[in-house]
Amino acid sequence: MTEPVAVTGLGLLTPAGESTDATWGGVCRGAGTASHDPALAGLPVDISCRVPLARDALDRRVGRAAWRMSRNAVLAVLAAREAVHDAGLDPRAWDGDRVAVVIGCGMGAGAEREEQAGRLRELGADMVSALTVPQIIPNMAAGEVSIDLGARGPGLAPSTACASGATAVAVARDLLLLGRCDIAVAGATEAAVTPLTVTGFWRAGSLSRHTDAPAGAPRPFAAGRDGFVPAEGAGVLVLERTGHAAARGARVRARLVGCGSTSDAHHPTAPAPDGRGAEAALRAALADADLAPHDVGHVNAHGTSTLLGDAGEAALIARVLPHRPGVTAPKGVLGHSLGAAGAVEAALTVLTLQHGTVPPVANLDAPAPGFDIDCVTKEPRRQDVRIAVSHSFGFGGHNVVLVLARA
Structure with missing residues (x-):
């Protein structure tokens, strides 16, 4: 099949905003979002770019199921919901067997992993959460999105480091063109701004040392660039074959x-x-x-x-x-x-x-x-x-x- 693939929905939670529109506005303003991060206090690099919502605010948006989710999964679920709504789709009405979910992740749930490792070390085995494994495994964001949307088609979780999100979109396109699904909810999530992860990137020489002026630290293609600023966020696209989108009268934002x-x-x-x-x-x-x-x-x-x-x-x-x-x-x-x-x-x-x-x-x-x-x-x-x-x-x-x- 060579039919083009339509992008019919977008969902974003990023340091520039809590939605697609807010993120687009922030990116167009061109002002950096990096700031000093209390969770990284005392480290050689203590700046990051965080989604501007605390965990309790994110949980309220997700609802009752948030108690079992990592921050990583929560971001993915919210971005997926926005993308599906933007596409004009209703999970209560679609054929879930024909909906694929492909949500990539590079690091997995870093904060939960470090928290439970600390509990094991300091408090003993009885104080480690029974949710540890389902929270930290990197496929669980895809799993939680599938559960939340009632999507029973192919479910995949590509992990190709910083290319994971693009890999997920490419894999979703393949599934559509192979006829394995009619709708694909595709993208990626990451919430790995933790002391261990940030220290690891610092030791590898990957991070910017411009901690005196955090917002100006990330400088792509500049002569004075010296590394990246770690961030969190989630991005999800809804993809459909062009014919499928046209048949239901969907708005097409672009074509992949x-x-x-x-x-x-x-x-x-x-x-x-x-x-x-x-x-x-x-x-x-x-x-x-x-x-x-x-x-x-x-x-x-x-x-x-x-x-x-x-x-x-x-x-x-x-x-x-x-x-x-x-x-x-x-x-x-x-x-x-x-x-x-x-x-x-x-x-x-x-x-x-x-x-x-x-x-x-x-x-x-x-x-x-x-x-x-x-x-x-x-x-x-x-x-x-x-x-x-x-x-x-x-x-x-x-x-x-x-x-x-x-x-």
């Missing part, structure tokens, strides 16, 4: 027309220096969409604000897309939500296509010397974007590129 996925096979954490794997993913995605590089009008970059990552991605864009499409990098505003980032950024790419607006890269005056790319800076750029690509790259050498087209 191509996906490409490769592995560097090079190093656990460092990208391949020649960028060959990432380039292959981009070219494969364009070939899958039957498009040429010059068709691309916008790049939603992975743009983590790391030295090696941004340099490699800038070189990739300049090499494959020399016509200089407009580039944005949402992590300047949102921080790096790890496994959720690819899904969040896919949703933002949909909004760029729909609104004809490319958000600016926060904390960037101009790309670093030698980066021959056209980054949008200072304010949103009005642009008639017809084709856009969204890049996601993860530890382990995972490369995923999505190609989206205006509806």
Whole structure:
């Protein structure tokens, strides 16, 4: 089957806002959301980007089932509900056997894991929660979304580090095109801003040390970049075959027309220096969409604000897309939500296509010397974007590129 796939619904919870509209507004304003985090007090890096809702507020939105869920799962359930509502769907009326759920996750429920490990160490085995395993296993966000929506079709939980969200969207498209489902609820979640995780990234040299001015710390493609700011969040898209969406009169926000996925096979954490794997993913995605590089009008970059990552991605864009499409990098505003980032950024790419607006890269005056790319800076750029690509790259050498087209 080669029928295009329609994006009919979006759901976002990010540090820029509690909904899709709020997140889009925050990203377009281009102001960083990083701040000092009391949960990280005393660590060498104590800044993060948090969803602006405390756990009790999130639980009230979820309802009675929240008692058994990790924060990770709660974010996924709320984003999925928003996406399904945005798509004009009612889980009480659909055929749940034909609804797939594909929710990725990079780290799993970090806070719950660390809390229960502390209980075991300090209080003994009897004080460890019986919910520990179902809370911390990384597939449970997908499981809780399926339960919440009554979705009984394929249920998957891809884990490809910081490419998990994009992988989930690509896998969901495959399920639709193979006829395994009629509706796919796809995306990713992450709530891993914990002392252990943050310390691990600090020890790996991945985090920004600009803790004196947190909001300005993430600086994608800037000369002064020195690492990312850890974040949490969730992004979910509702996908349908175009014919299915048309038959029920659904609004189509954009079309997912191509996906490409490769592995560097090079190093656990460092990208391949020649960028060959990432380039292959981009070219494969364009070939899958039957498009040429010059068709691309916008790049939603992975743009983590790391030295090696941004340099490699800038070189990739300049090499494959020399016509200089407009580039944005949402992590300047949102921080790096790890496994959720690819899904969040896919949703933002949909909004760029729909609104004809490319958000600016926060904390960037101009790309670093030698980066021959056209980054949008200072304010949103009005642009008639017809084709856009969204890049996601993860530890382990995972490369995923999505190609989206205006509806």
